Amino acid sequence: MTGRSRHETYAALLAACATAGLDATGAEPIRLAENAIWRLPGGLVARIAKPGQQDHSARELRLARWLTTTGIPAVRPYPGLHSPVLADDRPVTFWEELPPHGTGTVLDVATLLKQLHALPLPNFPIGHLDPFIRISDRIDAATTLSAPDRTWLHSLLTELRAAWTELPPGLPECVVHGDAWTGNIARPLNGADAILLDLERCSQGPPEWDLVSTAIKLTTTGTITPTEYDEFCTTYGTDVLQWPGYNTMRRTRELRMTTYAAQHAATHPEWRQEAQHRVDCLRGRAGQGPWRWRGIA
Template identity: 50%
Template sequence: MTQISNVETAAWAILDAASRRAGLDPSGAELMRLGENSLFRLPGGIVARVSRPGQAAAAAREVAVARWLEANHVPAVQAWPDIDQPVEVDGRAVTWWQELPPHRPGTALTVATALRRLHDLPPPTDFDIGCLDPFVRLAERIDRATTLTEADRTWMRTHLSELKTRYAGLPEGLSETVVHGDAWIGNVVSTDDGEAVLLDLERCSIGPPEWDLTSTAVKAFTLAGITAADYITFVRAYGHDVTSWSGFETLRDIREFRMTCMAAQVAVENSARHDEVVLRLAYLRGERGPRPWPWTPVP
């Protein structure tokens, strides 16, 4: 049995125990995705999400955010009603969600529409949504990146420290508001009735809106995943171009580093991804030329 199979087997066991504790029947569940979180489809239009260890507080906040957005009529993934969640099993949090209606992948315009609506909301007053931490779990991912050399991990730790210093000195920008925290195109979808729906709410918090806007700029100018015309559409729809702000490069560099640390985490569980991590580190060090960089997505 491979290591990735062990990860999947553990996720199934957590799902079974948590669902029964919540009064749900996991029989007939299907694995949808095995990644940062494991997603399962249960009969009856329920999607279960199994977190990595130590994420119970983040899962509870995500459920609270979803219910707050629903109350404010902001289209977003909706927590399954009438369940006291999350349920924690062996240190891993499980939450349950309503399956999305028919939808298609988001676009730059979809992201801009969803973010404009989110950023215009007053912060919630009935729960603590917390403050943005752009460095959450990065040190842990570096420590666990055992497919890398110690020299590589030492460089990553030094780079992380430098990025923290730069972030602490960010220039003044837009007024802080509720931010999504991980607002890339994959976390916004368009339903068949034209709604822009937010997904993956676990990093929602109070922070600079530029953090959310930077994701689309990185998609355009670091990864060439969307065109310059797409980016112009995004800017016009949202009403602000984050690349014109003097703090943009700092947020861009943090985003790129987060993507590299995520790839390093994936490589521990799937060694076929190791070469992609090494390549990303080379780009970050300036060894492979200027942006855009041909990074290969990791699950």
């Protein structure tokens, strides 16, 4: 995130804390990306979303409160603050700080997804999964890419939207996380159960979408071994690679990952090479996958 963007999110933090009656003295950034995460005194964390995301943030809070009743370990909203606080059109939500932790494992992902997908739908609307949300805007914002590359990405988006409507039957729809990867799982250092994070994309949808996030670590990025993937499938109970709709979902997830990097490369010069590499992979310029894609913080 640029210094200007950091300043803007800090200003939003101060305004939201003033509205909520909270002390922002000594606030420290944890992660500054599409959403800005700040640590506050007293075991409190603030999450500052992009402008115009109030409905999504309100749904995230409601889902998190619901998950606390199901027994699934998940990030917990800060007590007493049940709605996002608006600051410069940015919804700010407040959460209990996690205990000291590391990143979750592939098996943690499988375990938590198996529990999540087994839940009945809650008795309030949670929306339906939109796998293409923000992709078009991300392509338009990817100013480090050439015009032909951006045009090609838009064409791929159109192709995948059409393919998604023709997906073959799969597992029954359920509550899905929407962005289920190890970076959204916290593994407490005290040995407690892994904790599910970042419920922004949690909604009703096909469970295969959650499973694809791990499968592409084998088929696209090559960051897990076949043995690790087999253990993931055994723990969850399904191998999404055997589902005929896998390639459509794989390509959609690859497009999301590529456009995320490409959008932020416009303000992060250090990401420019990785963003172009991902485009080159999708366009067949980097040989056959799996490829090595560097993580984007």
